[in-house]
Amino acid sequence: MPRLAPTAASVALTLILAGCAAGEADPAALGEDAEASGGSEPMAPGECQPSGPDVESLEVSTDLDAPPEITFSSALTPAATERMVVVEGEGEQVEAQDRVTLSYAYFNGETGEKIGHIGYEDEAPDMIPIEPDTPYLVGLVHTLMCSTVGSRVAGVIPAEEAFGTEGAPEFGLGAGVSIIFIADILDIQPPPPPPLEELVGTQQPAPEGFPAVELVDGVPVVEFPEGDIPGSYAVASVIEGEGPMVYDGATVVVHYHGVNWNTGETFDSSFERGEPATFPTNGVIPGFRDGLVGQDVGSRVLITIPPALGYGPQGGTGDGRIGPEDTIFFVVDILGMQ
Structure with a gap:
């Protein structure tokens, strides 16, 4: 399954890795649209992304050991990313330039259909760098910012702050369709150490079928x-x-x-x-x-x-x-x- 990643998929995604960036939007225009629709203003540097009526309309499961599930009544069309804390963790807070280990699920914001999930059912979690200025899935980064380790957070992300206005047909996302991103914050990784000169440890025999x-x-x-x-x-x-x-x-x-x-x-x-x-x-x-x-x-x-x-x-x-x-x-x- 591909991996959502703001600088790159594995999910999210080979699509992103291939360079399908979110479309650039005028922050002023986003703010005007948000005010008109009752949605949230886009996040300013150093601030946390606000909530809004679309994300607050979600019912999100709270079992952190299972992939998140959601219910909602109608298509979600926020003007800017809306963020909500579902379960409040007690760990360290995520800040810009951190590298976050997380499990997550993501859904079609129009139909509620689950696109996929990562990091559950014995599957390895993902790691995402928190780069607020990234042109890729900036709404995902805004959802994770200010979250604490141990939290489950929800983000409703408009197309402009996700895959772009044309959507992502590979994942059943048509033009202009938002995504719903539910993330469990597992850890904040320390800065990487200097590269090794050489590996340590004893090499094990190659598995059957390998050279x-x-x-x-x-x-x-x-x-x-x-x-x-x-x-x-x-x-x-x-x-x-x-x-x-x-x-x-x-x-x-x-x-x-x-x-x-x-x-x-x-x-x-x-x-x-x-x-x-x-x-x-x-x-x-x-x-x-x-x-x-x-x-x-x-x-x-x-x-x-x-x-x-x-x-x-x-x-x-x-x-x-x-x-x-x-x-x-x-x-x-x-x-x-x-």
């Missing part, structure tokens, strides 16, 4: 198993890190080693160059991104990427090292985040 990997003079040597080349996506962690979790849209520092499963040839390796790479997770192919998001810094991750999640949609690489039908394999050491 065998060992480092020789600091560079991975990959031995592919016999049999058919896999056509499905797979991820395994052979060293479990103890650092912060990589969130969707994070800028990571990694060592990586990429091998074409079809040809057995190495096509790129920062290990061989002796210099780690730094890049945002929303700036790489989907299979590589999805192999990092949710992992902890300090982990070594093995990623098998079929063509559809790699370079197949691009017709392979320009240098011919990866063809449009080729499966690729990565060894990735996650050294840090910035």
Whole structure:
């Protein structure tokens, strides 16, 4: 399921990662519309997003161990994001530039239909950076600001402060349709530590179906198993890190080693160059991104990427090292985040 993320989806979302930003709106115009409809004014710097009639019309479940459920009587059309505390937590308050760990559910603001949820039923939670000036899902950030750890908060977010006025058809959101965002604030993560020089810990054997990997003079040597080349996506962690979790849209520092499963040839390796790479997770192919998001810094991750999640949609690489039908394999050491 994709992940809602204000700088990037996993949910929320590959859509966001692909650059579908919320449309820019004139704050003055938003304020005029809000006054006319009885809605809330947009949040000023350093203030908490106010409530309003749309969010207050929601009935929201209060069991924090279960995915949120809602009921309401008619389509919600706020002029600006409206925020409501459903369950008040007793922890630290979320402020700008924090990185928040949370579970959440999100719904169609017109029909009430649940689009999805993240972080419940043994599913890993998400992490979102609180960047009030982000052009992506700014209403989500405004909903989380001022919340305390342990809280459940609700936000009704107009299209202009979500996916943009054209909506997100991939999620059943038509033009101008608002979203309802219900979040459980789990924790506030400390600033990331400096990148590791190298990983610590003992590498575990690769799971069945994965290539065998060992480092020789600091560079991975990959031995592919016999049999058919896999056509499905797979991820395994052979060293479990103890650092912060990589969130969707994070800028990571990694060592990586990429091998074409079809040809057995190495096509790129920062290990061989002796210099780690730094890049945002929303700036790489989907299979590589999805192999990092949710992992902890300090982990070594093995990623098998079929063509559809790699370079197949691009017709392979320009240098011919990866063809449009080729499966690729990565060894990735996650050294840090910035």
